[in-house]
Amino acid sequence: MNSNAPDDWSPADHPYSIALSEANWWRATVALTVGRMHSDDVQVGWFSSRQIDARTLVVALRQLLAAVKLERTALTDLGMDPAVISALDDAEQAFLVALPNIKHVRDGLTHFEDWARGQGGGPQAAARKTADPRAVARRFWSFGYDPVTDTVTMGPFTIPVSAALPAASALCEAIYAATRAVDQRSTAQLRDQAVQALTEAAIPCTPPHDAVRVSQGRDTRIWLSFELTRVPDGQRGELAERVTKALDGVGLRLTSPVFPQADDTADRLIAGEALTVERNSPPTT
Template sequence: MTNPAVDWSPADHPEAIAVSEIQWWERAAELALLRMHDSDDHRISWFSSRQIDARQLILALRQLLAAVPLVDGRLQELGLDQALNALRQAKQEYERALPGLTEVRNALMHFEAWALGAGHGPQKRCVAGGAPAREVASKFWGFAYDPAIETISLGPYTISVDAVAGAVARLADAVYAAARTVDRRNAVDLGADAKNALRAEGVSTDEVPSFPRLIVRSDNRLWLSLILDGHDEEAEHRALADRVVRALHAANIRLICPELPNERDVAGPLARGGALFCKRAPR
């Protein structure tokens, strides 16, 4: 049995998911910071709301890093080495600005293991080196936010809260820039496939007066329009548009009219001089 094609899947564009998710977690970190700098919320009994928000901040900060591999993988696949190096450098700078972030997050997330000295990473290395698990548990414990000096600490790790906003903004910008690089490369590759499909059907992309024009715009989408000869009849414009649509459809390339995204007769707007953007159709 053949599975039906779906119009969209997050697996198609992991770089877009990376941008979306990092923006959510960036805002989560921003909200936690704002709350940490307020007075304790007295609707919470017996516990400091700022300590709670500090924990949430750590989780949000570590989640930002989870977006990086999604873009990193696409950059590797496409051979975009310069953008890949820039992204990895941004990740390293983020981790240097927030030392011990992953370990602090792990201690919070896996407290059932870290409380016993049975955590992975530094705890496991200490135990393997002969340290008693009870001693190791004590060494990597004691999460606290100190509003007087603006630090979050756990065991040997200390993170400056003042460094958070800048580090988050720089990493988010780096992920966004990397994703745009991927988008542009995808659009360029799509343009090459579209040209080949049109030429295979005898539709020239290089001659005037009537020919398809393909261009990657600043939005990193591939746009197609027809350069129409004013002397041609409307029927000739429509015939050319129909040929273009058929050729691209055969190559699994779909044309989308931005004003009428659900329009099925895309040859009509194309024949009237409209610009449509291209996307790969699900196979």
């Protein structure tokens, strides 16, 4: 049986996927909080549920920008096409246009220990050049949600709640598109590697005489199978061994999507099952 040890996996290996996962979590948080803010208010002790949700909303929106930052860093490290990064930049800018004050509102909310004293950074730092900290604190204080105008404010800064979910959804879609571009490139590289290994082993794998078919699926996985009509029964076992050996020589393996831990991949190829081509897990240190 083949299996990967739990510690083979690390988020550091796939930061672009982590960015997408986090973006989806925070987008869902935005949807949940906006829905509750637009519903009946509920008293939670001394507090309004809408005011509680307003705080959560601000943090969720700002975290989406953190997801964009991680995605951009991952794309840059991977050397992705600049057009992919540019599209992500454009989506981030559209998000900021829809919610222009999100940074200041979040900063005032999460750095209340400084803003309450007029000692915050950004706009408070600039205001301290012409006013004392006490006056600065008063000017930039008073966080809250106004259901009449459907806005969240922190001092002079305002966020339109109605724009939150559309902006969050659009940004998530852009992160998804960037992540899929990475997956598609990785898949294409994997297919090229597999085809080259088979070709060097003198195994026909390109039309019209491909005894072995190597194809890229819509699921961004590489599939390998035998063209049984072109491989006589008596030669299938030997061919399966040659295929396995050729792929193993370049750090690739075959896996059954039906039984991922099965080690009888050669028999499965001979029986006509389509298997996926995967890279061997990197050694742990």
